[in-house]
Amino acid sequence: MLKQIISWNHRTIRDVKISDGSKQGTIQMTEKQVVELRKEMDKVVGLERTKVPAVTIKMWYVPVLELPESGGVMKGATLAVIRPTTVPVEKEDDVTLATGAFGEDFTAEAVRKLVHTNKSYTLEMNSF
Structure with missing residues (x-):
């Protein structure tokens, strides 16, 4: 589009x-x-769709996330990690990927807390 x-x-x-x-x-x-x-x-000849590889999307959501280390509170804290489906994933891999994207400020604390919550949503999407 x-x-x-x-x-x-x-x-x-x-x-x-x-x-x-x-x-x-x-x-x-x-x-x-x-x-x-x-x-x-x-x-490229014409406007053709870009083929998207199969991916796994994992998402965490917490309505109110308290961050005691940095002394803050996040409302509606949401984290989504998108990876190729072919890559096996450990919980700490999600933390490493997300903190690498955001850096080591208060968001790193939020990432760690979100990933270690028990509830996450996972979606697999295949190429169309």
Whole structure:
């Protein structure tokens, strides 16, 4: 869908910011990134779907998460970890991946607490 939006037929689009209805997820592209994607699209005949590998999505949610080490509280704390389905995963691997993405500030404490909660949701998605 993004490729159709920024195709050469819509040359006036210079940068893109797309968010979901609740403004929780956002994709943003600068003018340079839009131009690069258009050039890549020229190499491919037509606008075809990008094939997505099978992935496993694991999600944790806590309505109120207290962070005693950093002295904060997070409301609606949510963490999603997305991996290829073919990769076996240990609980600590999720912590390592997520803390590597966010760094070692208060979010690392939140990641550790979320992953070690007993309730998580898992979804497997195959290529379409």
